Amino acid sequence: MHYYLAVRQFARTLRILDTLLEKATKHAEARKFDVNNFCAMRLFPDMLPFLVQVRIACDTAKATAANISGKEAPTHEDTETTVPELRARIAKCLAYLDTFTAADFERTRPDTLVRLPNRPGKAIAADEYLWGRQIPNFYFHVTTAYDLLRHGGVELGKSDYLGPLAFVDV
């Protein structure tokens, strides 16, 4: 069931995002600046700041799980202003994602119409929603958060973003 796989992978990547924030915190400590300075960073003046990139990554994962399974997502208020608060937001989102099991997506078919709370009167087929919107959108915001940290000098590499992978000997 690929809907559940997607939600589990989003959770995995949010855990990775949390480790990126932890590394940014250590980097800032070592360089003796306030890690929260990252929160307002943007790659261009009309782009969203780091803080919002992290929030939207969380909300995209949360909305995917809720909307595809036909549940109502909890509201997570946008009150964070610091990196520790962003890490708490990630933890709150992960706790929600961890309530899901494969059974929650058993009745969903590729053409099941998914209703979005922020688009009254509109719906989208589950597969189009997952593949065409939620997956690209989720990785957009995680990657842009990563890019902002890299742009700001945090020592990260691709393996930090991908995380460990289960290769086997053959």
Place this chain on the structure above:
Amino acid sequence: MHYYLAVRQFARTLRILDTLLEKATKHAEARKFDVNNFCAMRLFPDMLPFLVQVRIACDTAKATAANISGKEAPTHEDTETTVPELRARIAKCLAYLDTFTAADFERTRPDTLVRLPNRPGKAIAADEYLWGRQIPNFYFHVTTAYDLLRHGGVELGKSDYLGPLAFVDV
């Protein structure tokens, strides 16, 4: 069959990436600078330049289709130095992806071991490969290419990255 869905979505996003390059070209013309100046841009000195972000996006899509279906991917030489050449690289990758059908992935199971040409002696389960590596990696490079264009002043927004979505009235 989510393997085929992934490949089709990668193709869709590569077409979107091509439109981003087209918009960058028009932007550069209007501002009277050489669009190829984007090719060497990086968000930090030890990150890969724009040119390589686009190449790896293409190669990730190509490798996903080939490796999961057990085919040998064609070699696309890394010879591009200009934006028009990058667009030709995208077109070449799309032509390859368009040779695939759902039938190419029919025998692949979640735990089918996928061998990677650049990792001799190693293999990875098809689902781990797709969800844990190829999907996050593909969108990483497309998003970083987008971020570099935005950072360089090209007028783009999220809807340019996501492309049109098939919402219906309910």
